[in-house]
Amino acid sequence: MxxxxxxxxxxxxPRYYRYLEHLRNxxxxxxxxxxxxxxxxxxxxxxxQDFANFGGFGQQGYGYDVEKLLKExxxxxxLDCNHNLIIxxxxxxxxALSGYTGFESDGFAVKxxxxxxxxxxxxxxxxxxxxxxxxxxxxxxxxxxxITTQGNIAHEIACLVVELGVKSIWNFAPVDLEVSSDVVVExxxxxxxxxxxxxxxxxxxxxxxxLTD
Amino acid sequence: MxxxxxxxxxxxxPRYYRYLEHLRNxxxxxxxxxxxxxxxxxxxxxxxQDFANFGGFGQQGYGYDVEKLLKExxxxxxLDCNHNLIIxxxxxxxxALSGYTGFESDGFAVKxxxxxxxxxxxxxxxxxxxxxxxxxxxxxxxxxxxITTQGNIAHEIACLVVELGVKSIWNFAPVDLEVSSDVVVExxxxxxxxxxxxxxxxxxxxxxxxLTD
Numbered sequence: 001m002x003x004x005x006x007x008x009x010x011x012x013x014p015r016y017y018r019y020l021e022h023l024r025n026x027x028x029x030x031x032x033x034x035x036x037x038x039x040x041x042x043x044x045x046x047x048x049q050d051f052a053n054f055g056g057f058g059q060q061g062y063g064y065d066v067e068k069l070l071k072e073x074x075x076x077x078x079l080d081c082n083h084n085l086i087i088x089x090x091x092x093x094x095x096a097l098s099g100y101t102g103f104e105s106d107g108f109a110v111k112x113x114x115x116x117x118x119x120x121x122x123x124x125x126x127x128x129x130x131x132x133x134x135x136x137x138x139x140x141x142x143x144x145x146x147i148t149t150q151g152n153i154a155h156e157i158a159c160l161v162v163e164l165g166v167k168s169i170w171n172f173a174p175v176d177l178e179v180s181s182d183v184v185v186e187x188x189x190x191x192x193x194x195x196x197x198x199x200x201x202x203x204x205x206x207x208x209x210x211l212t213d
Numbered sequence: 214m215x216x217x218x219x220x221x222x223x224x225x226x227p228r229y230y231r232y233l234e235h236l237r238n239x240x241x242x243x244x245x246x247x248x249x250x251x252x253x254x255x256x257x258x259x260x261x262q263d264f265a266n267f268g269g270f271g272q273q274g275y276g277y278d279v280e281k282l283l284k285e286x287x288x289x290x291x292l293d294c295n296h297n298l299i300i301x302x303x304x305x306x307x308x309a310l311s312g313y314t315g316f317e318s319d320g321f322a323v324k325x326x327x328x329x330x331x332x333x334x335x336x337x338x339x340x341x342x343x344x345x346x347x348x349x350x351x352x353x354x355x356x357x358x359x360i361t362t363q364g365n366i367a368h369e370i371a372c373l374v375v376e377l378g379v380k381s382i383w384n385f386a387p388v389d390l391e392v393s394s395d396v397v398v399e400x401x402x403x404x405x406x407x408x409x410x411x412x413x414x415x416x417x418x419x420x421x422x423x424l425t426d
Contacts, residue, residue: 014408018387077408078415096309102387102404108411143414168414170407174231174315184417186410188401191315194383195227195290197399198321201356201381202291204397 005053012050013077015040020070030063082107084141085170088157089148090115090127093172097146099123111140137164144168151175158185218266225263226290228253233283243276295320297354298383301370302361303328303340306385310359312336321357325349350377357381364388371398 019039023031033051037044051057054076057069074080085103087094090113097103098110099122112126114136119127128136136142145161147154147169154173161169168184171177174191232252236244246264250257264270267289270282287293298316300307303326310316311323312335325339327349332340341349349355358374360367360382367386374382381397384390387404 010409010412011405013412014402014405017408018404076412076415078411079408083411083414092309092312096305099305100403103407106404106407108407144410167417168410170410182417182421184410184413186406186413188403188406189227190313190401191231191319192224192227193399193401194316194319194321195230195292196223197357197381197383197397198291198296199223199226199289200397200399201296202289204380204395208395 009050009053017073017077020066023066024070029066031066032063079106083143085110085144085146086112086142087146088114094148095122098125134164142166144170146170148172222263222266230286233279236279237283242279244279245276292319296356298323298357298359299325299355300359301327307361308335311338347377355379357383359383361385
């Protein structure tokens with residue numbers, strides 16, 4: 001049985017992947033744990049410990065094979081298979097996401113957007129009335145529901161898609177979704193991030209003012 | 214001198230604010246640390262410890278005054294003053310952010326977008342050529358630069374705005390920006406979040422398959 005992987009390690013997976021992709025794109029075929037550590041601003045021993053969670057990936061003495069490691073991480077993250085997404089909420093954020101070409105190359109395909117009523121397609125993707133959602137989910141194999149609605153209806157929408165069998169939610173609404181524990185939820189909280197930026201900006205200004213007084 | 218506030222507390226500030234706003238909007242004028250704790254899924258003692266970082270906010274025995282607490286948090290986060298933003302990169306994400314009305318009510322105003330060349334205004338906001346950025350920043354008081362460019366030029370853009378006096382960066386590009394320590398950077402990493410969602414989705418599916426075998 002695979003051992004439980006810590007949240008800290010999970011959070012580093014995308015960064016490993018991104019760095020390895022960068023190396024591959026620059027024609028580099030071998031990399032040491034020390035070099036990876038340097039790029040991620042952690043220790044080489046941490047890198048080796050992280051890798052041990054997934055079997056270790058072979059001879060560190062000679063350095064890791066970039067192409068092989070990239071394939072391993074691609075499989076670990078699940079980028080080796082296709083994911084079908086729907087976006088619920090065809091406002092600015094939903095439309096922006098539907099046109100975000102970065103997803104496609106990683107195997108994430110936006111299949112439909114949903115809004116209050118049928119609308120013109122966006123970026124070639126159909127925009128359907130929300131009352132067609134149930135029928136749509138019965139007929140189509142959707143892995144991930146992206147919620148970009150206002151906060152006040154996000155929870156209701158989440159419950160609905162979960163009831164209809166969707167097991168993963170990417171939540172952009174500014175609320176904490178409470179769904180059953182077998183549903184995976186990842187949040188992108190724009191306003192929280194902006195508030196933290198605002199707080200730190202104010203602190204930094206106050207500090208500067210106190211130093212120049 | 215104010216004591217150093219931990220990252221964990223800073224991360225909770227937006228959640229306190231959001232919850233207090235919710236209470237105020239629902240006409241609730243008093244709230245206990247216990248109730249706040251419940252909503253944030255932490256302990257009441259943690260709430261009181263967090264509040265102690267900012268002076269405590271008065272009599273907990275009678276519960277906190279919601280309106281007063283909201284004003285305190287508004288000031289702590291810096292929402293009691295206006296912030297001028299520019300967005301660099303007028304692609305899908307930049308355009309979506311420029312039209313995000315949620316910011317305005319919190320005092321964040323998008324003043325201009327920048328792209329390779331002058332374009333039609335978006336949501337009533339001018340889109341200027343990037344070579345006008347220097348002149349623009351000399352003539353306008355901008356607090357926050359939002360970077361929504363491709364990863365490969367994000368670092369160069371960050372260095373440029375910092376050189377021109379901007380002290381806060383909201384980074385949507387999938388790279389780690391290395392800027393001087395007096396510059397505040399907050400990252401929104403869409404692809405990292407999606408990769409983590411993908412990883413957890415795969416794990417959850419593998420677990421289910423192993424249980425049904």
